[in-house]
Amino acid sequence: MAEDDALMVALATPPGRAATSLLRLSGAGCLALGQALAPVGPAWRPRRAALRRLLDAEGGLLDAALVTWMPGPGTATGEDCLELSLHGNPLLVEQVLDRCVRLGARPARPGEFSRRAVLAGRLDLIGAEALDGLIWARSPLGLQAARAGLGGAAQAQLAALRERLLDLCAELEARLDQLDQELGYVDDAVVIDGLRAAAAEALAWAETWRAGRRRLHGARVLLQGPVNAGKSSLFNALLGEDRAIVSPRPGTTRDVVERSALIDGLELTLYDSAGLREGPVEDPIEAEGIARGLRLNDEVDLILEVEAPGAATPAAAPSFGEAEGGPLRWRVRTHCPAPLHNAPGVHFFVDSPTGAGVAALRAALVSTLSAAGAAGGALVLSQRQHALLMGVAADLGEAADALSGWLGPAVAAEACTAALARLAELRGDDVREDVLDRLFARFCVGK
Ligand SMILES: Nc1nc2c(ncn2[C@@H]2O[C@H](COP(=O)(O)OP(=O)(O)OP(=O)(O)O)[C@@H](O)[C@H]2O)c(=O)[nH]1
Ligand SMILES: [Mg+2]
Structure with a gap:
């Protein structure tokens, strides 16, 4: 996907006075910018934090900051990254930000760090939403739900459901290839049961959104x-x-x-x-x-x-x-x-x-x-996940109806394929630009 990989900069900590404030930079040219911003000091070694003097254009001192340079691709965004731990005065932060912009970085948009992480394959959309939940959770129960999304539990649940759908899809496709032959397929009734069970599982998972939402954002x-x-x-x-x-x-x-x-x-x-x-x-x-x-x-x-x-x-x-x-x-x-x-x-x-x-x-x-209802496991953490899982449940219900009714295996296979496409969208494979735009617009700047 053609994406902007311009060097970007953002304040990752809340604006205001604090002991320290963190500026994050990501994109091509991080090291050159760091060297221009802090021209003297120890040699630049990857992933080694060093205390450096940040200078303005005239060589005057802006701040003494802890600076860490991390070359990609093994970074959060998959790109070269630079982190500046500044002293936490908003005026000082503003001056260093300005200096970074003059040295070639542009201000990051909300959620742009996470967006690049997704595009670089460092993070899937479920993980990105769990991170968002981790930041916004308003209660310990919300934190717990978000952590489950980060720990891979949701991804594992998704992968298991996907495997089942692939098997069911293969069964349906086999019926299309060899329509008239009495081969030893799995019985229609078994496939129909499998589709209905998978639909019920997707629905139960979708319905954990109420609990996920209340845990993350509170209940009224x-x-x-x-x-x-x-x-x-x-x-x-x-x-x-x-x-x-x-x-x-x-x-x-x-x-x-x-x-x-x-x-x-x-x-x-x-x-x-x-x-x-x-x-x-x-x-x-x-x-x-x-x-x-x-x-x-x-x-x-x-x-x-x-x-x-x-x-x-x-x-x-x-x-x-x-x-x-x-x-x-x-x-x-x-x-x-x-x-x-x-x-x-x-x-x-x-x-x-x-x-x-x-x-x-x-x-x-x-x-x-x-309460998350009967479904164990990971909770749905966004309206987007809820809508997609509801769609999966509906597709699978349609597939079961088609196979048990007169519409037959061709229509059933199509519905099952549509369910698989939704699962892929849930994880963020081949996700469309507008979906990413909408999702990451809600994120913080610097996240
Ligand atoms: N013993 C006892 N008294 C109660 C209880 N609940 C309310 N009261 C009394 O009942 C009266 C009305 O209580 P409120 O809590 O003001 O009732 P409310 O429903 O808010 O009333 P409005 O705002 O006028 O609609 C007060 O004198 C309370 O002390 C209760 O559970 N036990
Ligand atoms: Mg009252």
């Missing part, structure tokens, strides 16, 4: 229910801090109150909302508060339907399991120091002032929102 939980039900009290109890105003007056909470906390390894963002009233709401400000709370319904992962004792049982108790499409809904009864046995459809009983039942609810939130 809305507390909703009638006025005075005890939403704000429960919100505070779950967070373990006195955040929202609690009072016996119905209609206390108006604005949505939002708070994020790391709870048992998962980042949860809780939203407390204005209480719902039966009948029309007179006060326009209260009505607006209620509307704002209701608008969150489609954005959260889970809704705690908070109710005080004496609440009417809803006609249909919401399900405890993962809801199709919309958020999960759990019913929580407040003012209950102990679980009640005559409250059908209620999932949790709490007493916020004493904290009874709150730890159990908190633990259930974390375990449910981070």
Whole structure:
């Protein structure tokens, strides 16, 4: 693929004051640039960090920096690389960056280091997305998921699925070559079962995206229910801090109150909302508060339907399991120091002032929102991976239908080939420019 291999430079650490800041350079001409930037000092030896004096165009001192030159191809990007550990003052970093640009480097685009690593075959797209996850993970559980993607577990899972599809494809192709001959193929029923099993596996893997997303980016939980039900009290109890105003007056909470906390390894963002009233709401400000709370319904992962004792049982108790499409809904009864046995459809009983039942609810939130379903192994870490695996599952389902129906093996083989192409795209083999553009645009500069 024709790609730009120009010498590029970027700040790899966050802008701001720090003990050190790291500038990364990659591309042809790294060594020449380094020698021009630090013309005196020890001999340049590959992969040996050396303290060097970086000079400006007039020979004045810019900084004393730890400089490491790494010739390709055995580098992160596959190209010659240079790393400058500068003192961490943003003004100083800016001056050294400018100097690098004057010496022939151009500023890197977001994700360009990872992009070059992929194009050089040093990294596949699954690994690149795992790296991105490692940087962005908002919880220990997210870090764990990203590490699994880096350790090759996802790649191994992908390779195993690919092997199975290759075998199935070969079976289907054999039927096309020798349509009329009764050769000793594997029975159609066995191939159909194999296709369906592979489809189910791809689907189960795709569905780990919900867990992957929540582990990496956090999960959102809305507390909703009638006025005075005890939403704000429960919100505070779950967070373990006195955040929202609690009072016996119905209609206390108006604005949505939002708070994020790391709870048992998962980042949860809780939203407390204005209480719902039966009948029309007179006060326009209260009505607006209620509307704002209701608008969150489609954005959260889970809704705690908070109710005080004496609440009417809803006609249909919401399900405890993962809801199709919309958020999960759990019913929580407040003012209950102990679980009640005559409250059908209620999932949790709490007493916020004493904290009874709150730890159990908190633990259930974390375990449910981070659960990866039946599938073991690597979690899907991006929308891109999710979409491709859903596509693989659909292709394989089509292939099984074709072979068992009148469409026959030719159509089945085509669908199976399409599934294989998606798997290749998942890993990033022969991936198109626009796919790379979109993927790496989200990355940090310097990554
Ligand atoms: N004993 C007991 N009292 C509770 C419990 N939850 C809430 N309360 C009390 O019930 C009253 C209302 O509680 P809030 O938490 O303000 O209720 P809310 O649902 O946020 O009310 P609005 O914001 O008005 O919709 C307060 O006096 C709380 O102290 C509980 O679990 N046990
Ligand atoms: Mg409230």
